[in-house]
Every structure is written in C-alpha cells, then in structure tokens.
Amino acid sequence: xxxxxxxAEVRAQLLGACERIVGPAGVLSDPDELRVYDCDALTFxxxxxxxxxxxPTTTAQVSDLLQLCYAHRVPFLPRGAGTGLSGGATPHAGxxxxxxxxxxxxxxxxxxxxxxxxxxxxxxxxxxxxxxPYGLFYAxxxxxxxACTIGGNVAENAxxxxxxxxxxxxxxxxxxxxxxxxxxxxxxxxxxxxxxxYDLLGVFTGSEGTLGICTEVTVRLMPQPEAVKTIxxxxxxxxxxxxxxxxxxARGIIPVAMELLDRETLKAVEANVKAGYPLDAGxxxxxxxxxxxxxxxxxxxxxxxxxxxxxxxDVRVAQTExxxxxxxxxxxxxxxxxGRIAHRYYLQDxxxxxxxxxxxxxxxxxxxxxxxxxxxNVAHAGDGNVHPMICVDPSIPDCEERAIKAGSEVMRxxxxxxxxxxxxxxxxxxxxxxxxxxxxxxxLEVMERIRSVLDPLGLCNPGxxxxxxxxxxxxxxxxxxxxxxxHR
Amino acid sequence: xxxxxxxAEVRAQLLGACERIVGPAGVLSDPDELRVYDCDALTFxxxxxxxxxxxPTTTAQVSDLLQLCYAHRVPFLPRGAGTGLSGGATPHAGxxxxxxxxxxxxxxxxxxxxxxxxxxxxxxxxxxxxxxPYGLFYAxxxxxxxACTIGGNVAENAxxxxxxxxxxxxxxxxxxxxxxxxxxxxxxxxxxxxxxxYDLLGVFTGSEGTLGICTEVTVRLMPQPEAVKTIxxxxxxxxxxxxxxxxxxARGIIPVAMELLDRETLKAVEANVKAGYPLDAGxxxxxxxxxxxxxxxxxxxxxxxxxxxxxxxDVRVAQTExxxxxxxxxxxxxxxxxGRIAHRYYLQDxxxxxxxxxxxxxxxxxxxxxxxxxxxNVAHAGDGNVHPMICVDPSIPDCEERAIKAGSEVMRxxxxxxxxxxxxxxxxxxxxxxxxxxxxxxxLEVMERIRSVLDPLGLCNPGxxxxxxxxxxxxxxxxxxxxxxxHR
Numbered sequence: 001x002x003x004x005x006x007x008a009e010v011r012a013q014l015l016g017a018c019e020r021i022v023g024p025a026g027v028l029s030d031p032d033e034l035r036v037y038d039c040d041a042l043t044f045x046x047x048x049x050x051x052x053x054x055x056p057t058t059t060a061q062v063s064d065l066l067q068l069c070y071a072h073r074v075p076f077l078p079r080g081a082g083t084g085l086s087g088g089a090t091p092h093a094g095x096x097x098x099x100x101x102x103x104x105x106x107x108x109x110x111x112x113x114x115x116x117x118x119x120x121x122x123x124x125x126x127x128x129x130x131x132x133p134y135g136l137f138y139a140x141x142x143x144x145x146x147a148c149t150i151g152g153n154v155a156e157n158a159x160x161x162x163x164x165x166x167x168x169x170x171x172x173x174x175x176x177x178x179x180x181x182x183x184x185x186x187x188x189x190x191x192x193x194x195x196x197x198y199d200l201l202g203v204f205t206g207s208e209g210t211l212g213i214c215t216e217v218t219v220r221l222m223p224q225p226e227a228v229k230t231i232x233x234x235x236x237x238x239x240x241x242x243x244x245x246x247x248x249x250a251r252g253i254i255p256v257a258m259e260l261l262d263r264e265t266l267k268a269v270e271a272n273v274k275a276g277y278p279l280d281a282g283x284x285x286x287x288x289x290x291x292x293x294x295x296x297x298x299x300x301x302x303x304x305x306x307x308x309x310x311x312x313x314d315v316r317v318a319q320t321e322x323x324x325x326x327x328x329x330x331x332x333x334x335x336x337x338x339g340r341i342a343h344r345y346y347l348q349d350x351x352x353x354x355x356x357x358x359x360x361x362x363x364x365x366x367x368x369x370x371x372x373x374x375x376x377n378v379a380h381a382g383d384g385n386v387h388p389m390i391c392v393d394p395s396i397p398d399c400e401e402r403a404i405k406a407g408s409e410v411m412r413x414x415x416x417x418x419x420x421x422x423x424x425x426x427x428x429x430x431x432x433x434x435x436x437x438x439x440x441x442x443x444l445e446v447m448e449r450i451r452s453v454l455d456p457l458g459l460c461n462p463g464x465x466x467x468x469x470x471x472x473x474x475x476x477x478x479x480x481x482x483x484x485x486x487h488r
Numbered sequence: 489x490x491x492x493x494x495x496a497e498v499r500a501q502l503l504g505a506c507e508r509i510v511g512p513a514g515v516l517s518d519p520d521e522l523r524v525y526d527c528d529a530l531t532f533x534x535x536x537x538x539x540x541x542x543x544p545t546t547t548a549q550v551s552d553l554l555q556l557c558y559a560h561r562v563p564f565l566p567r568g569a570g571t572g573l574s575g576g577a578t579p580h581a582g583x584x585x586x587x588x589x590x591x592x593x594x595x596x597x598x599x600x601x602x603x604x605x606x607x608x609x610x611x612x613x614x615x616x617x618x619x620x621p622y623g624l625f626y627a628x629x630x631x632x633x634x635a636c637t638i639g640g641n642v643a644e645n646a647x648x649x650x651x652x653x654x655x656x657x658x659x660x661x662x663x664x665x666x667x668x669x670x671x672x673x674x675x676x677x678x679x680x681x682x683x684x685x686y687d688l689l690g691v692f693t694g695s696e697g698t699l700g701i702c703t704e705v706t707v708r709l710m711p712q713p714e715a716v717k718t719i720x721x722x723x724x725x726x727x728x729x730x731x732x733x734x735x736x737x738a739r740g741i742i743p744v745a746m747e748l749l750d751r752e753t754l755k756a757v758e759a760n761v762k763a764g765y766p767l768d769a770g771x772x773x774x775x776x777x778x779x780x781x782x783x784x785x786x787x788x789x790x791x792x793x794x795x796x797x798x799x800x801x802d803v804r805v806a807q808t809e810x811x812x813x814x815x816x817x818x819x820x821x822x823x824x825x826x827g828r829i830a831h832r833y834y835l836q837d838x839x840x841x842x843x844x845x846x847x848x849x850x851x852x853x854x855x856x857x858x859x860x861x862x863x864x865n866v867a868h869a870g871d872g873n874v875h876p877m878i879c880v881d882p883s884i885p886d887c888e889e890r891a892i893k894a895g896s897e898v899m900r901x902x903x904x905x906x907x908x909x910x911x912x913x914x915x916x917x918x919x920x921x922x923x924x925x926x927x928x929x930x931x932l933e934v935m936e937r938i939r940s941v942l943d944p945l946g947l948c949n950p951g952x953x954x955x956x957x958x959x960x961x962x963x964x965x966x967x968x969x970x971x972x973x974x975h976r
Contacts, residue, residue, distance in 0.1 A: 113841050114737075170687065185930065186930050186931045187928075190906075190908065196910045196915045196919070197923060198694070199658065200934060200935065202658075202689075203691050252711040292786060294783060294786075295779070298780060353601050354600075420684055421684055426684070427685070435685060438684065438685075439685065440675075442673065443674045444685075446942070449942065450938060451686070453937040
C-alpha cells in the first residue's frame, strides 16, 4: 500500500517544489518512509499513507508549502507527533502531510508575565521542563505529554488529568501564528486576555487542522503549587467511585485531578507498570489536590470523608515523591498497558455530565454484556471524560464488528446522557457520523460555512470532522470561491 | 432628531409586522420613546435613534423578527441594558433595535453541576443573588452589574474587578442559544467543557452583536470562597502602586482583584461615595484575596510585604463586612463619580502587559500635560486593564478636540506597549479605526470573512468593529451571498 492518490507527474512536480522550499532532507517520498505516517495512535481504523511528507523548519516555509498546494489544488494536512486517537493526523486520501516535528524551539520565555512562545513542534513536556527552574509549569498534560507537541495539543484542544482544576488547552493558549489554507500568515490572539475583534483563536483551537496550520503558539505558564497530595481511594464498584467524584465536587473541593481506573484497567496497568494498585478492587480513584499546604491538608481530609461516605474500602495517601510518581506512571501508561489484557483494542473518548457518570458506566457494562465483549474503563472522572477501552479479542467470532457496534452504542448512550462524543481526542476520521446526533443541520451548516470561507477549496485536512455529505472534501466547497473573497 | 433612516412606508410596514410578532406593547416607535435608546453609557459620541425598538420575550419571536428584517433588508441590532461604553448597542444609522430586557428569566439552576441557564436579559447581579443561598456565585462582575445583562456581557465579553482570578465572561459561558442574522436558531456549546466541532461559542462571545442575537445563556457558577480579605494599600505615586501590582503576581499570589485608583479618581469617589479613601495619596490599590482561611491569611501577609517593598504609605485591612462593602462601593461607583470632578468625561479602556503598567501611566500623564487637560486613572490593574478618564472641561478652549486627540494618543501608547485598545468595553462605533494599528490586512480579512459568511447582507449591527472600508455595512457584503450558501 503506497497510498498515492496523486497522478505521478503532479507528485513529481510537487516533490521537486517541496525540496526547493525545505531542502531535500526535509521531504520524504519513499513508500517505506511514508508508512510511518499512515496512522496515528488510533491504529484500529483508517490507515492511509500521504503522497509526500514535508518537514519544514520555519513559518515562511509552511506558508510557501501551502501556497504550492493551493496552486496545485492538492490536499494537505498538518501533523505533530501523531499521538492522536481519532485519525485527525492521518490523510483522508493521500496528499501532502506537513509534519511540524522539526519546529521544536522555545522562542521566548516571558517570565514576569508568565508566558512562553514556542514553535508548534515543541514537545509538551519539554516546555514544562524548561520552565521548572523558574517555579512554573505548563498545565495541560495529556497522557502522551512525553511525545505530543504543543501544536498538536492546539489542533485537538487536548486535555489531561490535571485539566480538571486548570482547564484544557484552549484555556492556556494566548496566541498563535497560523498559516491559512491559501498560505496567508495571520497572528491570532496575543499576550493579553481579551482581544478586540472576533476570537478566532478559540475557533482555531480544537479545529483539528482543518482551518490552517499553526506554527507558533504563545501559552500561559502557571506557578508551581506550594504542595501536592496524591490520594488513592479503593472502591468495591465503579458506581461507588463515580458517586464519590460528584460528592467531592459537591463539597466545594476542586482537585487537580480525579482519575478513575476500573478492575480491567487495574489488571492491565499492574501487569505492565507495577504501580502498586490493588487487583481485587472494582475501581480506584487517583485524586490529587494542590495548593498552599494548609489548604490541601483540609482538602485531603474532605476527599477522604466523601470516599468513606461512598463506602470505599481503603484510602492511601502517597507518602513519598517516588510513590506519587509511581501512581501517576500507572495512570499515564494505562492506554499503553491495555496490550497486556487485549489482543487489540479500540479506545473511545466521550464526556458526560459528572452527575451522570455512574449511570453511564452502568450502561457501558450492559453494552459489553449484550455484545459478549469486555470494555475496560479509565476516565478523567472529575471532568466526566470517560475512555471506554473496547477489547478486541480474535477468539470471539466477529470481534471487530462487535467492537464497532458496541463503540457506537457507547457514543449514543453518552449523547443521550447530555454528553458529547469526544473529550479531548477530536472527531477526526473516526467520529464524523456522530456529529449528526449532536448537532442539527443549522448548527452543522454554520460550522461548514466557517470552514468554507477559510478554506473554499476544501484542501486543508479534508475528510475530517464533518459527516459525509457535509464540507468534508473538495466536492462540497462553494463553486465560486472568488465570490467569497469578492470584497478583497 | 428622530434618526429615522428608513423610508416611511417601509417603516410603517415593519411596525405592523413587528406588532404582529410581539404584540403592540412590545414595539416603541414614538420619537420620545426612541430617544431613550440613542446612546449607551458612552454619551460622548455617536447619538443615533433606531427607527423602531422591539422588546421580544421569546427566542421564537427574536427569530421571527430577524427573518422579517432579513426579508426587508433592514439593519438591526441587539441591546441589553445599554451600559456599554463603546457605542456597541447604539444604531449606526437607524434600523430595528431588538432590546432583550424583557427576557429576564432564570430558566434552569443545575446546582449539582454548578451551572445556570438564563434568558439573555437577566441582570448580572440577579443571577448571583439567586444562587447565593446555595453557596454559589456568578464570577464576572462588571461595575455595572446591578443593571447590565448576561446577554450584553456575552456580546462584549465583559470583565470586572473579580475577573483577575476568575477570568472574564468567555471563561464562564458554557453554551448559548443564538439567532443567526437570517433568523436560524442555533445552539452553541453546551454543558460540557470541550465540545466537538468548531468552538463557535468563543467567536460569538465578544462579537459585539455583529454575528447574531443571543437569547439564552448557560453559565458556570462558582462556589463562594470560605473567606475574603480586602486590603487598601496607599501609595505616594501611581508608579509605586503599579510596581506593587507586578510584585504581587511575581510572588505567586493571584488576588481576586487588584484595582488602582489615582489621586483624581480618589477625589471624585470621595466627593460622591465617602468610601473612606485617603485624599492625600498619589494612588491606592484595592486588593482582595479569597479562598481557604489559612491561605488568605498568608496571602494578605505577602501582599502587605510587597506593598511595603514598594514604599507604600499605609496598608489597611477591612475589619468588618461593612467596611469591605464600602471600599468596593467606592470602586464600583468610580465611573459614576467622575461627574464630581469634570463637566463631561471620556472614559477610555485599554489593556497593557502588567509589567508595562508603570510606563504607560507615566506616558498618560505626559499626554495630559501636553494637551493641557486632566486624565484620571482607574484600572483593573492586575489584568493591566487601564481606564484613563479624560476630563472635558468647557473652560479650556477646544476641550473636545483635546480630549479626542489625547484619547487617540493614549490608545497608541497602549498598543506600542504591547497592549490592545479595549479590555472589556469592545470596539463598537468608537474604536474601529484603531483596529488597523493592531491587525494587519490579512488578520482583518479573516475576521471579515467570518462575518460575511454569517451575515452576508451585512445587516446585523452594521458599522461596528471593522474600520471604514472593511465589512462595516451593507456596501461591503459579497455581491452574491447565494454563492456563499451554495452548498446548502
């Protein structure tokens, strides 16, 4: 499978032109090299190679590349580290993939104003490491933070365990340099909180690479808390743990993180990480509070009281930094650990109102039973962000069909509970059809109009977000884009 | 001045049709009644009556009204309480004004999830009063909160003293029901933090009524803090107070509020409110910290230490709730108090990076001296949001011209310092030309494209935000709007 979608002569022309823009070392065209880029971390669906991979190092190069693609009417898409889980950084049908992993520089640390400006390919954790000596950190911490890039985080509006208290990526991005689909470079946002004009930074954040390519990002940095307490609460059943999550918030405590791991997940994690989680529990909550020392002592007491009210079996507070790090290692490597309990797996992502968590988890169990498969649950429970992990076991007949059907029912159940079909991984290729369940035609049309005005030719990451028949590719772009820009 | 811009027969037709939609009691057409709506709180510029004022009570009525205006190609604009300061809720050249002050209901209080859904005309403070018994509050608190509406807050992305710690309106709005310019009703956002698809709620928030009319808003509610401490720090000079503001943040303390009042402002406030502010100081800071009791005791000690380091003359902590309320009354009524020291005044609004505050205040003083006028300063200093109050004294020759020139220089100075031309009051009529100083043509064009796709006929609050020659009215709308929507 070489995945080439372009006629050979167009591809050869583009190859030459791309090499002139970024140098020969910045272009990959060999099928074996391209295969590396044929999926993201969602390996279950949609493998497709790009025609070319280009690795620019400057905003000007990205602008030149997009002008080139636009002139040739060739689709293109951006990619960071490829750790996404919805196929957002996978080509729909070939085209030019623009990979930002060589744009890794931290351009500016503005410590007095607690802001940093980085190139889009800067790895999430590198930024936190760079500002650690100054008592600061970058708050959004996806489980993939050792690999994922800030630019990718902006594209997907990434969350993470610590986003319960601190907010997701969009709450931390202050500005971005964006190359629009036609190659124009614009600066969205800036170093102040409330800019005049339309807040296009907000639309761009989470637009999954469909409105242009972000090359530089200015983010807010947070002061490190005075102290941290990490609590492991052990429950007989997922439902008790879910109720404890609502109970903690209802008590007026907002922990930094409240992560739920169910029995199956605990098995997987312990087989891989040996984090010291119990294997006989129905579920655990990993709860972290941070802030001034006196405050978190009081909060930890409150958290423990709520957990005991929900009949928890045990509450353990990490006594050393090593113990704390190990507990987090277990949680952060949960997705990677599922290979220990399943041949293949299909990781889902949805959000439900916090108070519906117990109900939804019960429903997910019923769905698993109905389809005769296993579904493990790991969740950013404080946000109501569930990650049902559907195990695909080849010893079960029709295992893939069952997984897909169960996945679809899980999504419907979350929508019916007042939730949404993605918490942090985006719509990408995978969830396009679900948008119809969530939005009416008028809502979808407004989004399409926005997309079509910024990308009238439908070349920028086509086939993502919108259901088929909506603005998902060149075919649905307005016939006369010149009219859209007629007032230029 | 009747301000009618519509031909008499069109106006008569519209009047009848509007009365059929909302009932005769919901339409105002008498010139004396319309005069009430010919300006917002920025009385200095741009008085203009609408042709008709309509007061709907439901989303369906708003939708019918916009369909009517669209069919007749008549401009329209929304208005809340009219407390804005940039002419955003003042007609550009007549048309139909849709006033939401009869849509005041609190539709839903979802206490476990800490959210409320209100009609757009609900007064800001009413919501906080309604949830007070449950230990909650609505955080954004504009100085006008006793009058201004949640819908108006959304239109202007309003801030307030307590937004330093809690964020501005856009950080608290979770969802909105919006009637698009052609009458379509869409629901933006919802009850979860990170929705799939484009974040149009973010664009809508702060779009100053130019992208449609918001009729219902879902907002986040916050738990009341355990305790509050309010500190008045007295300084010899504005510069010392400004440096203290940066110093507090640099120490890792984020107060709820850090408000600066200079000597002229103190004079005005004391003449009006008698809040107990000193009259011999160069400036005061009103600093409030909230949170768990132990934490704020420590923070208050830290704040005092920073202020002393900056040579402050006195630090006073409010000892009773009455004292605290009185100090805040002084601050919140500052704008209304300026009448005590100036015949008329022109209140400005800009944001600068916090570390540039002392520099900008020095520059403002120099501008005042150069033009032979007085400029008082009151600021949400923690956010770098300055409100220079330019006094217009008719005993000085050419006082208005001087005020306008000085205002323009103040804006330029704030932009040059890396700031922006509005912190919370918007661009409206008043500041359209400044956008050119802040954004390049490509940036402005992206915003215009967004506007033209949602409002291809340019009927929704025309003449706002964009500089003349940009998408500020019907003349610049695409010639063939049908092409824009061709993929319907």
